Amino acid sequence: MRVFVRIAILPSAIWCLAAPNAACAHAIIVSSSPAAGATVSGDAVAISLHFNSRIDRARSKLTLLAPNGAAQALTPAADAPADELKAEAARLSSGAWHLRWQVLSVDGHITRGDIPFIVH
Numbered sequence: 001m002r003v004f005v006r007i008a009i010l011p012s013a014i015w016c017l018a019a020p021n022a023a024c025a026h027a028i029i030v031s032s033s034p035a036a037g038a039t040v041s042g043d044a045v046a047i048s049l050h051f052n053s054r055i056d057r058a059r060s061k062l063t064l065l066a067p068n069g070a071a072q073a074l075t076p077a078a079d080a081p082a083d084e085l086k087a088e089a090a091r092l093s094s095g096a097w098h099l100r101w102q103v104l105s106v107d108g109h110i111t112r113g114d115i116p117f118i119v120h
Protein backbone atom coordinates (compact mmCIF):
# COMPACT_ATOMS: atom_id res chain seq x y z
CA MET A 1 0.00 0.00 0.00
CA ARG A 2 1.54 3.24 -1.10
CA VAL A 3 0.09 6.69 -0.59
CA PHE A 4 1.77 9.60 -2.25
CA VAL A 5 1.89 12.75 -0.22
CA ARG A 6 3.24 16.04 -1.40
CA ILE A 7 3.61 19.00 0.87
CA ALA A 8 3.16 22.41 -0.62
CA ILE A 9 5.95 24.70 0.47
CA LEU A 10 4.48 27.95 1.68
CA PRO A 11 6.55 30.71 3.33
CA SER A 12 5.59 29.38 6.74
CA ALA A 13 7.05 26.00 5.78
CA ILE A 14 10.53 27.39 6.30
CA TRP A 15 9.64 28.01 9.91
CA CYS A 16 8.18 24.54 9.95
CA LEU A 17 11.47 22.99 8.80
CA ALA A 18 13.45 25.04 11.29
CA ALA A 19 11.24 24.05 14.20
CA PRO A 20 9.89 20.54 13.67
CA ASN A 21 7.68 20.41 16.73
CA ALA A 22 4.07 21.05 17.66
CA ALA A 23 4.05 24.19 15.49
CA CYS A 24 4.51 21.90 12.50
CA ALA A 25 1.47 19.71 12.34
CA HIS A 26 0.56 19.56 8.70
CA ALA A 27 -1.99 16.87 7.98
CA ILE A 28 -0.61 13.48 7.01
CA ILE A 29 -3.04 10.76 6.09
CA VAL A 30 -3.14 7.96 8.66
CA SER A 31 -5.66 5.63 7.07
CA SER A 32 -8.24 5.65 4.35
CA SER A 33 -11.28 3.80 3.14
CA PRO A 34 -10.99 2.67 0.47
CA ALA A 35 -7.32 1.94 1.14
CA ALA A 36 -4.83 2.73 -1.62
CA GLY A 37 -4.93 -0.12 -4.11
CA ALA A 38 -8.09 -1.65 -2.66
CA THR A 39 -10.77 -3.33 -4.71
CA VAL A 40 -14.32 -2.48 -3.71
CA SER A 41 -17.53 -4.17 -4.81
CA GLY A 42 -20.71 -2.46 -5.79
CA ASP A 43 -21.40 0.96 -7.19
CA ALA A 44 -21.60 2.93 -3.92
CA VAL A 45 -18.50 3.64 -1.86
CA ALA A 46 -18.27 5.25 1.56
CA ILE A 47 -15.13 7.38 1.60
CA SER A 48 -13.31 8.15 4.81
CA LEU A 49 -9.87 9.74 5.18
CA HIS A 50 -8.31 9.92 8.61
CA PHE A 51 -5.53 12.46 9.24
CA ASN A 52 -3.00 12.86 12.03
CA SER A 53 -4.29 16.31 12.92
CA ARG A 54 -7.31 18.55 12.65
CA ILE A 55 -8.07 19.92 9.22
CA ASP A 56 -9.90 22.93 7.85
CA ARG A 57 -12.77 21.14 6.14
CA ALA A 58 -14.04 24.25 4.35
CA ARG A 59 -10.68 24.61 2.61
CA SER A 60 -10.17 20.95 1.88
CA LYS A 61 -11.13 19.18 -1.33
CA LEU A 62 -12.04 15.69 -2.44
CA THR A 63 -12.12 14.89 -6.14
CA LEU A 64 -13.05 11.58 -7.72
CA LEU A 65 -11.45 10.72 -11.04
CA ALA A 66 -13.39 8.17 -13.10
CA PRO A 67 -11.78 5.45 -15.22
CA ASN A 68 -12.37 7.69 -18.25
CA GLY A 69 -10.61 10.62 -16.54
CA ALA A 70 -13.74 12.62 -15.72
CA ALA A 71 -13.40 14.57 -12.46
CA GLN A 72 -16.20 14.93 -9.93
CA ALA A 73 -15.95 17.07 -6.79
CA LEU A 74 -17.26 15.44 -3.63
CA THR A 75 -18.70 17.44 -0.77
CA PRO A 76 -17.12 16.41 2.55
CA ALA A 77 -19.73 15.58 5.19
CA ALA A 78 -20.06 18.33 7.79
CA ASP A 79 -20.59 15.95 10.71
CA ALA A 80 -17.26 14.08 10.45
CA PRO A 81 -14.69 14.27 13.28
CA ALA A 82 -12.26 17.21 13.04
CA ASP A 83 -9.44 15.02 11.73
CA GLU A 84 -11.50 13.17 9.11
CA LEU A 85 -12.95 13.78 5.69
CA LYS A 86 -15.97 11.67 4.81
CA ALA A 87 -18.05 11.53 1.66
CA GLU A 88 -20.35 9.21 -0.24
CA ALA A 89 -19.79 8.26 -3.84
CA ALA A 90 -22.58 6.54 -5.77
CA ARG A 91 -23.11 5.10 -9.22
CA LEU A 92 -19.47 4.20 -9.75
CA SER A 93 -18.78 2.20 -12.89
CA SER A 94 -16.33 -0.72 -12.85
CA GLY A 95 -12.72 0.15 -13.41
CA ALA A 96 -9.77 2.06 -12.00
CA TRP A 97 -10.69 5.15 -9.98
CA HIS A 98 -8.63 7.73 -8.15
CA LEU A 99 -9.54 9.76 -5.12
CA ARG A 100 -7.57 13.02 -4.98
CA TRP A 101 -7.50 14.84 -1.69
CA GLN A 102 -6.14 18.20 -0.69
CA VAL A 103 -6.38 19.42 2.87
CA LEU A 104 -5.44 22.52 4.78
CA SER A 105 -4.29 21.73 8.29
CA VAL A 106 -4.59 24.07 11.23
CA ASP A 107 -0.89 25.04 10.90
CA GLY A 108 -1.66 26.55 7.49
CA HIS A 109 0.05 23.90 5.36
CA ILE A 110 -1.56 22.19 2.41
CA THR A 111 -0.99 18.50 1.79
CA ARG A 112 -2.33 16.44 -1.08
CA GLY A 113 -2.44 12.86 -2.16
CA ASP A 114 -3.97 10.41 -4.56
CA ILE A 115 -5.61 7.12 -3.59
CA PRO A 116 -6.09 4.67 -6.45
CA PHE A 117 -8.77 2.01 -6.05
CA ILE A 118 -10.65 -0.45 -8.21
CA VAL A 119 -14.42 -0.79 -8.46
CA HIS A 120 -15.28 -4.37 -9.28
Ligand SMILES: [Cu+2]
Binding pocket: 016, 023, 024, 025, 026, 027, 107, 109
Ligand atom coordinates in the same frame (compact mmCIF):
# COMPACT_ATOMS: atom_id res chain seq x y z
CU1 LIG B 1 3.24 21.97 8.76
